[in-house]
Amino acid sequence: MSEMWHADPGDIARYTTDTIDATRAVSIEAHLVTCARCREQVAGVADRTRLDAAWVEIVDTVESPRPTVVEWVLRRMGVRADTARLLAATPSLQASWLMAVIVALGFATLAAQSGTERGLAVFLIVAPLLPVAGVAAAFGRELDPTWEITAAAPGGGFRLLLVRASAVFATTLAVAAIACLALPTLSWTTAAWVLPALALTLASLALSTFTSPERASVAVAVTWVVAVLASAQETRDLLSAFGSSGQLALAIVAFVSAVLVAQRRDSFEIRSRL
Amino acid sequence: MATVDERSDPDLLRALAVDDRSALAELYRRHSPWLLARLSRRCADPDLVDQALQDTFVAVWRKPGSYKASGEVAAWLWGIGIRRLIDQVRRRPAALHQLDPWDASSPSAEEQVLLGVQHGDLAGALDRLSPELRAVVQATVLDGLTTREAGRLLGIPAGTVKTRMMRAKPLLREGLT
Numbered sequence: 523m524s525e526m527w528h529a530d531p532g533d534i535a536r537y538t539t540d541t542i543d544a545t546r547a548v549s550i551e552a553h554l555v556t557c558a559r560c561r562e563q564v565a566g567v568a569d570r571t572r573l574d575a576a577w578v579e580i581v582d583t584v585e586s587p588r589p590t591v592v593e594w595v596l597r598r599m600g601v602r603a604d605t606a607r608l609l610a611a612t613p614s615l616q617a618s619w620l621m622a623v624i625v626a627l628g629f630a631t632l633a634a635q636s637g638t639e640r641g642l643a644v645f646l647i648v649a650p651l652l653p654v655a656g657v658a659a660a661f662g663r664e665l666d667p668t669w670e671i672t673a674a675a676p677g678g679g680f681r682l683l684l685v686r687a688s689a690v691f692a693t694t695l696a697v698a699a700i701a702c703l704a705l706p707t708l709s710w711t712t713a714a715w716v717l718p719a720l721a722l723t724l725a726s727l728a729l730s731t732f733t734s735p736e737r738a739s740v741a742v743a744v745t746w747v748v749a750v751l752a753s754a755q756e757t758r759d760l761l762s763a764f765g766s767s768g769q770l771a772l773a774i775v776a777f778v779s780a781v782l783v784a785q786r787r788d789s790f791e792i793r794s795r796l
Numbered sequence: 797m798a799t800v801d802e803r804s805d806p807d808l809l810r811a812l813a814v815d816d817r818s819a820l821a822e823l824y825r826r827h828s829p830w831l832l833a834r835l836s837r838r839c840a841d842p843d844l845v846d847q848a849l850q851d852t853f854v855a856v857w858r859k860p861g862s863y864k865a866s867g868e869v870a871a872w873l874w875g876i877g878i879r880r881l882i883d884q885v886r887r888r889p890a891a892l893h894q895l896d897p898w899d900a901s902s903p904s905a906e907e908q909v910l911l912g913v914q915h916g917d918l919a920g921a922l923d924r925l926s927p928e929l930r931a932v933v934q935a936t937v938l939d940g941l942t943t944r945e946a947g948r949l950l951g952i953p954a955g956t957v958k959t960r961m962m963r964a965k966p967l968l969r970e971g972l973t
Contacts, residue, residue: 537833538833540836540837544922544923544930545922545923547837548922548934548938551834551938552938554830554834554870555868555870555871555874556868556870558826561826561827561829561830561870562826564829564830564833565825565826565829565830568828568829568832568833569832572832572842572846573828573829573832575846576828576832576846576849576850577821577824577828579846579850580820580824580850580853580854580857583850583854584817584820584854584857
């Protein structure tokens with residue numbers, strides 16, 4: 523039937539200029555969906571400059587690289603475009619990295635599931651190390667594919683460090699917090715890794731003002747594991763390092779490291795990184 | 797355009813899957829004018845309409861595979877277009893948006909024939925509705941939107957869409973019998 527009937531050209535003109543009555547507009551709209559010939563009629567009276575301008579925008583969008591999922595989510599959350607791009611380019615915010623974090627936490631959670639102190643100790647030792655590794659990967663010359671660009675970007679070293687480190691720390695913390703829910707007992711001990719995580723991350727940042735981020739993080743990780751085991755040996759209690767004196771010590775480490783990072787912030791700028 | 801592109805709409809969509817930019821240009825040439833006209837009748841802000849039109853073709857370029865190889869490509873495009881417009885309206889709630897005012901004049905004899913044959917006296921039935929009820933009928937029945945989408949487009953709560961639709965139904969039924 524639509525092959526037989528076609529919209530009146532005058533009606534089509536009135537339709538595009540919005541001077542047609544509503545019921546007739548409805549019938550034209552229903553017809554346009556099925557009739558290429560009448561669609562061409564609309565094209566004949568359409569606003570060409572407006573359509574051409576929109577086409578330029580479309581080509582522009584299609585040709586520019588697609589924002590990644592991370593960047594899109596950040597933009598939606600109201601993060602500025604340039605900051606979103608910087609964060610999205612962080613190696614330790616990529617899906618592959620997050621997967622690795624989830625797997626590592628998965629094993630630690632499985633160990634803790636056994637319900638023994640040893641299992642819980644494994645979880646508490648591993649969880650704080652994940653943000654340390656993440657932050658190191660966010661700055662490492664080895665791991666960051668955009669390292670040269672980042673290093674050469676003007677005036678951004680310390681700001682970039684803060685933005686990226688907080689983002690990595692927050693994401694890892696969120697994943698670890700979810701893992702916590704899978705632990706057999708929900709007591710204060712399951713959250714005992716939060717302060718260590720902060721302290722170790724800050725310590726590795728402070729240390730990376732002296733050496734490369736990779737070396738700093740490895741040094742911090744080794745020191746951490748040795749310290750926990752030594753404390754366990756000494757007191758014959760596997761979890762002693764997570765007790766109140768241990769937490770106090772870590773709080774001091776966190777504070778001193780933060781001060782050190784702020785003092786030596788210049789070392790994150792380009793001159794000292796090349 | 798010097799040569800006429802003979803490919804059918806579904807063919808063009810298949811060409812998009814292998815990143816054929818000329819296929820997008822041809823789809824835009826064929827479908828952007830009526831989409832622009834129809835979207836403009838749903839929203840008074842030309843900036844939002846332009847943005848929705850652009851978003852529609854960018855979405856088509858990125859996901860041509862979401863077309864299910866049956867039915868009119870035009871209908872599929874409209875489905876994308878109106879939803880992109882709703883996205884725009886929702887993102888800028890302060891922007892003025894309103895449905896086109898329905899002309900309350902009585903339908904002509906020509907229309908009675910056109911619409912009356914298949915649908916009973918639809919034109920008359922629609923004209924007897926208040927503008928608020930007609931807007932809801934247009935968004936849900938004719939544009940195929942869900943209650944929630946219609947609410948966003950018209951700037952009213954979904955519950956209001958439902959109650960207006962419930963009020964419109966018996967009036968329409970009355971007009972069609």
